Amino acid sequence: MAAPSKSPCKKLDSYGGIPMPADFKVLQDTYHKNLLGSLGAQGCTKDNISKRRSWDDLDDATRKDYIRAVHCLASKPALTDKSLAPGIVNRLDDFTYIHINQTNVIHESGYLLPWHRMFLWQLEEALRNECGCKGYLPYWDNARFSADQTKSRVWDGQAETSFGGNGAPVAHNGSATDTRRLLLPGFVKDIWLPMPYGTGGGCVATGPFANLTLSLGPVAKPVADPANKYGYRPNPRCLSRTFDPSYGGGAGLTWGNATAIVAAADIGAFRGGLEGLWHRQSHTFIGGDGADPFSPTNDPAFYLLHAQLDRFWAIWQGQDLAGRTYAIDGNRTFFGIPLDSAPTTPPSLATIEDPMQMGLGFRPLTKEGMPSTDLGRCYMYV
Numbered sequence: 473m474a475a476p477s478k479s480p481c482k483k484l485d486s487y488g489g490i491p492m493p494a495d496f497k498v499l500q501d502t503y504h505k506n507l508l509g510s511l512g513a514q515g516c517t518k519d520n521i522s523k524r525r526s527w528d529d530l531d532d533a534t535r536k537d538y539i540r541a542v543h544c545l546a547s548k549p550a551l552t553d554k555s556l557a558p559g560i561v562n563r564l565d566d567f568t569y570i571h572i573n574q575t576n577v578i579h580e581s582g583y584l585l586p587w588h589r590m591f592l593w594q595l596e597e598a599l600r601n602e603c604g605c606k607g608y609l610p611y612w613d614n615a616r617f618s619a620d621q622t623k624s625r626v627w628d629g630q631a632e633t634s635f636g637g638n639g640a641p642v643a644h645n646g647s648a649t650d651t652r653r654l655l656l657p658g659f660v661k662d663i664w665l666p667m668p669y670g671t672g673g674g675c676v677a678t679g680p681f682a683n684l685t686l687s688l689g690p691v692a693k694p695v696a697d698p699a700n701k702y703g704y705r706p707n708p709r710c711l712s713r714t715f716d717p718s719y720g721g722g723a724g725l726t727w728g729n730a731t732a733i734v735a736a737a738d739i740g741a742f743r744g745g746l747e748g749l750w751h752r753q754s755h756t757f758i759g760g761d762g763a764d765p766f767s768p769t770n771d772p773a774f775y776l777l778h779a780q781l782d783r784f785w786a787i788w789q790g791q792d793l794a795g796r797t798y799a800i801d802g803n804r805t806f807f808g809i810p811l812d813s814a815p816t817t818p819p820s821l822a823t824i825e826d827p828m829q830m831g832l833g834f835r836p837l838t839k840e841g842m843p844s845t846d847l848g849r850c851y852m853y854v
């Protein structure tokens with residue numbers, strides 16, 4: 473419910489949804505208390521820590537400035553060597569390229585959390601330093617809108633202050649919940665991902681990204697395309713979505729599940745719940761370009777989706793910073809399945825000393841992607 477207008481600041485733009493339940497708030501409050509208590513007198517402090525907020529709690533000027541900065545990155549030339557992928561056009565494509573390139577090692581693996589934390593931070597830095605964004609990376613507060621995700625200002629389609637709405641409906645031979653099978657390239661065996669048709673499928677026709685031109689991807693396809701295995705060739709097209717309400721709420725993206733995930737006792741249970749449920753269902757709700765496991769970064773909402781996952785991780789870490797900041801769980805590849813580039817390499821567990829490939833020659837160690845208030849990063853989720 474919107475706050476009454478007599479309260480002129482803070483809550484004025486808050487857009488409602490399902491309030492945070494007490495058990496989640498206890499976890500978030502503990503994270504805030506422990507994180508702020510851990511900060512030193514220098515570097516990252518209580519006074520200079522940046523605050524990543526729900527998109528639904530930003531004011532319109534901050535929302536417009538963020539979207540302006542995304543368009544600004546889309547208008548700047550790429551820095552990645554185009555011999556790696558001739559379809560790379562702009563600064564957003566730099567991010568999509570490395571995400572495609574690393575997909576088979578940074579999902580369903582030990583690197584999921586640190587790689588994406590580093591990745592989001594690089595995007596936030598690019599928005600701020602290259603395009604003058606005044607705010608910080610927002611998150612898609614999807615538990616709050618599990619009753620109807622389209623009630624969130626992320627998706628409500630209001631020009632300039634949302635990420636637009638659903639894609640235009642496309643005719644197909646099935647219901648919205650029927651699935652197609654998409655082939656994930658790059659493994660020693662074929663891996664098929666079921667993907668619902670959803671309720672759209674075509675171009676996003678409203679909001680600030682209606683005229684966005686994508687180039688890289690898609691990568692996951694109904695049939696293999698050996699000539700363009702990773703979607704690196706130029707493929708100019710609109711941004712597509714196909715909302716699937718059966719994934720946006722109901723038994724899925726609810727406060728109850730959010731609380732259960734963040735309350736997990738160990739990193740294995742935490743990553744399992746986060747990746748198997750929250751991550752998968754968030755992407756599947758959006759559908760279209762945002763649900764391609766390799767190039768979902770083509771949808772600018774990707775970064776808000778992953779900020780919510782990073783937020784859950786930060787809250788989980790924040791229950792016990794000493795014991796949990798560097799906790800890692802998972803293999804070195806997707807479910808430990810060998811890559812077709814190294815078919816005889818047996819599965820092995822990721823360690824925090826392993827290097828990660830972040831693009832443009834940046835290869836930090838995994839442990840460097842784990843704290844949120846060290847190594848140059850200084851942010852918290854509120």
Ligand SMILES: [Cu+2]
Binds near residue numbers: 571578588
């Ligand atoms: Cu990813």
